[in-house]
Structure formats: C-alpha cells, structure tokens
Amino acid sequence: MVTTPLPVKLAEIVDDFQALDEPDRLQLLLEFSQGLPELPQHLREHPELLEQVVECQTPLFLNVEIGEDPERIVHLYFSAPPEAPTTRGFAGVLLEGLDGLPSADVLAVPDDVPDRLGLTRAITPLRMRGMTAMLGRIKRTVRAGQPA
Numbered sequence: 001m002v003t004t005p006l007p008v009k010l011a012e013i014v015d016d017f018q019a020l021d022e023p024d025r026l027q028l029l030l031e032f033s034q035g036l037p038e039l040p041q042h043l044r045e046h047p048e049l050l051e052q053v054v055e056c057q058t059p060l061f062l063n064v065e066i067g068e069d070p071e072r073i074v075h076l077y078f079s080a081p082p083e084a085p086t087t088r089g090f091a092g093v094l095l096e097g098l099d100g101l102p103s104a105d106v107l108a109v110p111d112d113v114p115d116r117l118g119l120t121r122a123i124t125p126l127r128m129r130g131m132t133a134m135l136g137r138i139k140r141t142v143r144a145g146q147p148a
Helices: 008-018 022-034 083-100 104-108 127-142
Strands: 063-065 073-077
Touching: 008 022, 008 083, 022 083, 063 104, 073 083, 073 127, 083 127, 104 127
Parallel strands: none
Antiparallel strands: 063 073
C-alpha cells in the first residue's frame, strides 16, 4: 500500500497517535482540544469571516487566511465550544499540522489523514466525517484562493 507523504509537522502528529494504544490516543486528542487557541481579535470582532463546517456534529467555525507571499502561506483559525472536545481536538491537530505551510503543501495533504490517526474504532463515523470535512473545507478554500 502506497501512502502519500505528509508535511513534517503533520507526520509527527500522526506518528504520535500511531505510537499509542486507543485509550491513549483519545487522551492525546483531548490534549489537542485543550491547546486550541482563542480566535484572534480581528475574527472575534468579525464572526462573519468564519465559515461553519456543517458536517461537524457540533458547531465548528473555520477561517482560512492565505498570504500574498509567493508561497501563499496558509493560516488557520478555528472556533468550537469547550464542551466539544473531539471536534476541538481534530481542529487542534489540523491547526498544529497545517498552519504556516505553503498552499501547495496543504493541497497535497491526502484526504485520509483522519483515518491515519488510528481513531476509527474509538470515534463514531459521524465524528470522523467531521474531521474529513474540516480538511476538505480547508483545501477547497486554499484551492479557491490560488491565482489563476
């Protein structure tokens, strides 16, 4: 089976999850949820700049900013309620693994990253679909922001 290589930070996160057994993977996901930062001031003042990822079971809002620099660096911002640790954890994984990468690297991330975390038996399919939707929304936004 051939797997597409991941960006370094994201690959390290996947390796961390894979090195653990299922209960510890859930604990690591919780740690990512606790590390999800607050929105920056410019997004708190303008919530209309956030897009809801409706496929997520709990309300999750996302903003993707793409730099004007030649590499088109991507910056991610998430908002999810504290009582949604799974959703927040997935957002934290994507934030840590993708934020600050060039657009081309983000677009090259394979869609099966959620499955690579090894949580499919511990997390409901609906919640797994939410993380897949987050990644898909990020990639669609980046793709739409590419110069013609």
